[in-house]
Amino acid sequence: MSGPVLSLKGVSVNRGEAPIVHDVSLDVEAGTVTVVLGANGAGKTTLMDGIAGLAKATSGTIQLGGTAMERLPVYKRAQAGLGYVEQARTVFRTLTVEQNLLVSRSGAGDLETVYGLFPELDKRRGLQAGHLSGGEQQMLVLGRALISDPKVVLIDEMSLGLAPVVVRRLMHAVKDLVGLGIAVLLIEQFANLALEVGANAYVLRKGRVVFDGPCDELRGDGERLHEFYFGAVPAGAGAEAGGENR
Amino acid sequence: MVNSVIAGLTGGGVYALLGLCVVLTYRLVAVVNFAMAAVGAMGAFVMVSLMDAGLGVWLALLAGVISGGALSALLGAVLVRWFGDHDERTKAAVTVALYVALMAIGLRLFGSTTTGARRFPRPFDAPAFTVGDVVVPQSVLVSLAFAVLITVGVGMLLNRTSVGLRLQALSERPATAQVVGIAAPRLAVAVWAAIGAISALVILLVAPRLGGDFSTLGKLITTALAVAMVGAFRSLPMTLAGGLLMGCLEGFTASLGAVQQYRGVVPFLVIVVLLWWRSRHEVWDTAHSR
Numbered sequence: 068m069s070g071p072v073l074s075l076k077g078v079s080v081n082r083g084e085a086p087i088v089h090d091v092s093l094d095v096e097a098g099t100v101t102v103v104l105g106a107n108g109a110g111k112t113t114l115m116d117g118i119a120g121l122a123k124a125t126s127g128t129i130q131l132g133g134t135a136m137e138r139l140p141v142y143k144r145a146q147a148g149l150g151y152v153e154q155a156r157t158v159f160r161t162l163t164v165e166q167n168l169l170v171s172r173s174g175a176g177d178l179e180t181v182y183g184l185f186p187e188l189d190k191r192r193g194l195q196a197g198h199l200s201g202g203e204q205q206m207l208v209l210g211r212a213l214i215s216d217p218k219v220v221l222i223d224e225m226s227l228g229l230a231p232v233v234v235r236r237l238m239h240a241v242k243d244l245v246g247l248g249i250a251v252l253l254i255e256q257f258a259n260l261a262l263e264v265g266a267n268a269y270v271l272r273k274g275r276v277v278f279d280g281p282c283d284e285l286r287g288d289g290e291r292l293h294e295f296y297f298g299a300v301p302a303g304a305g306a307e308a309g310g311e312n313r
Numbered sequence: 314m315v316n317s318v319i320a321g322l323t324g325g326g327v328y329a330l331l332g333l334c335v336v337l338t339y340r341l342v343a344v345v346n347f348a349m350a351a352v353g354a355m356g357a358f359v360m361v362s363l364m365d366a367g368l369g370v371w372l373a374l375l376a377g378v379i380s381g382g383a384l385s386a387l388l389g390a391v392l393v394r395w396f397g398d399h400d401e402r403t404k405a406a407v408t409v410a411l412y413v414a415l416m417a418i419g420l421r422l423f424g425s426t427t428t429g430a431r432r433f434p435r436p437f438d439a440p441a442f443t444v445g446d447v448v449v450p451q452s453v454l455v456s457l458a459f460a461v462l463i464t465v466g467v468g469m470l471l472n473r474t475s476v477g478l479r480l481q482a483l484s485e486r487p488a489t490a491q492v493v494g495i496a497a498p499r500l501a502v503a504v505w506a507a508i509g510a511i512s513a514l515v516i517l518l519v520a521p522r523l524g525g526d527f528s529t530l531g532k533l534i535t536t537a538l539a540v541a542m543v544g545a546f547r548s549l550p551m552t553l554a555g556g557l558l559m560g561c562l563e564g565f566t567a568s569l570g571a572v573q574q575y576r577g578v579v580p581f582l583v584i585v586v587l588l589w590w591r592s593r594h595e596v597w598d599t600a601h602s603r
Contacts, residue, residue: 076371119492156437157489159482170478225527 072097072250073118073149074218078127078137080117082108084167086125087113089273094267095219100241100251101293102265102282104258106296109253115223118252119151120144144257145172150212150220150249154227156204158211160197164188167196171177174216178232181210185245202233219250238264250282251254262286319447321564322557326456327519329556331533332540333463336510339546341484341504345405347534348388349512351415354530356381356513357520358423361431370434378510379516385509389502397487397498412534419527431522456518457523460556463511464549480504539580557582 071094080088088110090288095101105111118129120141136144145151159167168181182189185206191199196207204243205225212220222241226234234257241251242264255261261270261280270278270285270292277293278285285292315362331350338346360377364370388411396404423431437452471477483497491497516530524530535560543555559580566576 086590121488121492138343141488141491142494142496151492153489153492157492159485161485161488162478162481165479166478169475170482171493173494209491289394 068218070097071095072132073252074128074130076130078114078117078129079125080113080289081123081125082113086274087122088117088271090127091274091276092267093253093269093270093276095250096266097265098248099252100243100245100261101263101272102261102268103252103254104261104268104285104292109271110272111298112223113274114271115151115221115252115254117217118144118221119129119149121181124238127152140226141169148216148218148228150215150217152208152220152222154203154223156206158196158199158204158210161195163193163195164199166194166240167211168214171211171215173214176216178249180212181214181231184240185210188224193286199255202229202236202303203303205229205233205237209237209244213247213249217249220244223251223254224256226255226260227288245289258292259289260272261285272296272298319444319449319564321560321562321567322453323524324519324563325554325557325560326453326460327522328536328540328559329460329553330456330463330511330518331537332552332556332559333381333460333467333483333549334508334515334546335464335534335537335541335545336502336509336539336544336549336552337467338508340458340539341480342389342392342501343401343404343487344392344408345538345546346388346508346537347353347403347405347408348415349385349508350516350534350537351412351419351531352369352385352388352509353381353512353514354419354527355384355415357433357530358366358431358518358527360513360517361433361525362423364434374517378513381513381516382506382510386502386506386513388509390507391504392428393498393501412531416528416531419531423527431520433517433525433527435521437518438521440591441537452518456515459515459518465552467549522585536580539583539587542584 071093075091075093078088078091079086093101103114113122113191120139120155122195124137126238127137129143131147131149133157134147136147136149139147162170168178180241188206188210191203196197196204199207209225211313225237229237238260241253244251253261253265262285265282268278268282269276272295289304320568321527334349335346338344338349356377358371359380363373363376368376390407392407393402396407437450439451440448441451441454442449463580471481479495479500481488481493483500487497516533519533520530540555540559541552544552560581562579563576566574566579
């Protein structure tokens, strides 16, 4: 590892005019998965949108490979190496699988690497993306991020609405991305699953970082995770934050 | 009556072109552009004004087309910069506001129906052939060829080039298009510029036939929208067919003595009938919540 490829210092992000994320600092190392956890409404997606440029960062700095991002428009951040897998499965529905990939291709990104990672897509190259299953659409969005030759991929709740077996398949693909040397910043509702693949974790509560450390410290410790999510720990509530997701 | 229909068909090519401009704007930048004909008319009147001032026809044509493109690009830039996150209705409302403003400015600068008719160049006025008693001028063939060229050319551009793929991505998911690295604002403004330039050319083609005053030309947006509705704001071939149909209908009504003076109502009737036809199987709530 050679230092953070993505670094946030004191970043605050608004959604419209409402301040949602406050003074967040985090680092994402190359070739690792960094996990962002938190209850619904904690500000995780707003943080991701702020990094990608879809929401307004009102203060702080965002550096990608040493280059300041915070004043760049969305597409320039993407061209600089920031891949973003948004929460909804944002395929271009009327384009074919291959056209979805070609429209995002940049630098050293190539189709065969994506098809190697997702053989399911290889079989459906000519099919309109709108006709793919939910899992395949999510694979396509991941593949689209990969073919853009990214330094970092932001992944926001890719398991939303998908069967557990598909989620495991996608998590496996995330590990493959990391194997290619790409850094991943992952938001995931299934906390334990995310902590399995992650190296470092940040927990957000009400838009502020309340935990910052190795995933090992949280792995299997539902009670502690619950405390970070909601504050006080009611008796026997530990399973809610991290459980039911294996 | 047949002669009238054939005569009406001669205007159909131009109507098709106008409809294609509306459909292209909607497909590529997701805006129903009510200002399209007024922008084109501005470009056309810049051309004739420069010609009246002594500029050569080709230079004046170039200036007119560039003016139409630049004005449209300016509108596109405003929509991208300040209304990028707004819904289609808001963007359409902005173009309505601009339409009203351009009509007021145009009437002030170039005069009204009675005072502002200009002599537009008529390079394609020579007869091409005769059908029955109707002499079909070259301008009909030119406008039809132009419409077919746009229909086929845009289809090929969208499906067979990387720019076309980006344009399709932009029209479907503007925010995601930027997330994957497409320079969406620049591409959108380029689309607006191209459509403004084409609109100016189309208005130049139709102006000699319709009398050449700013008001009449700016109001052609009604016909353009009716034609675009035939293609459901998506299909270029259907829009082309819609333009020809509109021309035939107009010719047909012109042949009926009693209703001849009301033939301007035809686009309105086409819009109403299409709206009714497309929503006939929908329950009230669905039809009205769209």
